[in-house]
Amino acid sequence: CASAPKVYQVDDAAKVPDWQLNGRIAVFTPKDKFSANLFWNHRPPNQQLKLTTALGITVMSLDADKNGARLKVDGKEYRDKDPQALIAQVTQLPLPLSALSQWVKGETVDGDIVLAIDEQNRPKIVQRRFDNGQLWQAEYQSWQTLSGATVPRMIRIQHKDVRIKLQINQWLALSPPSN
């Protein structure tokens, strides 16, 4: 039977550490176009991320906890300490997981450069320089209310010639906001 997680109504997604989302993700690189359905269960230090085809067949699944990350792709299993590095090594998909886990909530942090806000004072274009020096930009194209909180619906992310398109269809708060 499908186990339904306990869900909270919250007002500020940024303050919610544990959440789960369903959506669609596309990654455009100069040599490749990739898209899949995205399931992401994020309960630090644990996270589970699954990419599935339209028919529900698993393309990639990542499980991470405090000891490290395990990635299953094409029937093979890979391990590494850091989930983001593991995905990049194995799939060549430039998925900035830690930044993404904030962008999916429309969360800005110290050091982010907010280039534009929309008429409701929500961030529209935000730039962030990663520890590795790369400058990434997230553009929030639309918003929605899910689990009581205002969260993005469509986000376009860019770094040089890599573009990521992320649409959030469902966002569930799995813990109350931590203040």
Add this chain to the structure above:
Amino acid sequence: DDASRDALQAQMQANAEFTSTFEQKVTDVNGQLLQQGKGTLSIAIPNRFNWHATEPDESLIVADGTDLWVYNPFIEQVSVMTLTQAMQASPMALLVQSDSSAWQDYQVEQQGQCYQIQPKPELLSGANPSLLRNAQACFEGDNLASLELLDAQGNTTLFSLSAHQSTVDPQLFVFELPEGVDLDDQRP
């Protein structure tokens, strides 16, 4: 066995043309809901179907009798392959095949109103192994009522079909390339 395969083909032939609405639920091996959606499925035996997902977002697969077209509006791309190429990726492409040679790589077992369809071992190894482990097609009367897919990692996808109508617009099985999309032609 062959008798089950012939029975399944006869069952599909009994309702050779229909349109239906589908609900889709994808759950992982722990029962977590990964994905859900809705749309319409139209079939015309042999070798034609139209699978149009409308929620949460649109995607369209059309088998026009020879080729299979996959339109993914999210990345503005259409991929096309022959129906035989498509069979591994899309069990639907198998279900609409009427000549039994297409079925030789699959093992079929009938259990009452349901048919278990499993890729034979040689499909599960090699260059690109089938990621599908099992497909179960169940009927209510002559109507295909559900199609359940199990993948290599234990994901279960259940398509529940309803509102069957036997009048089918043949245009559903003709694919027109939308404006401004990339065409990824995988045909040999």
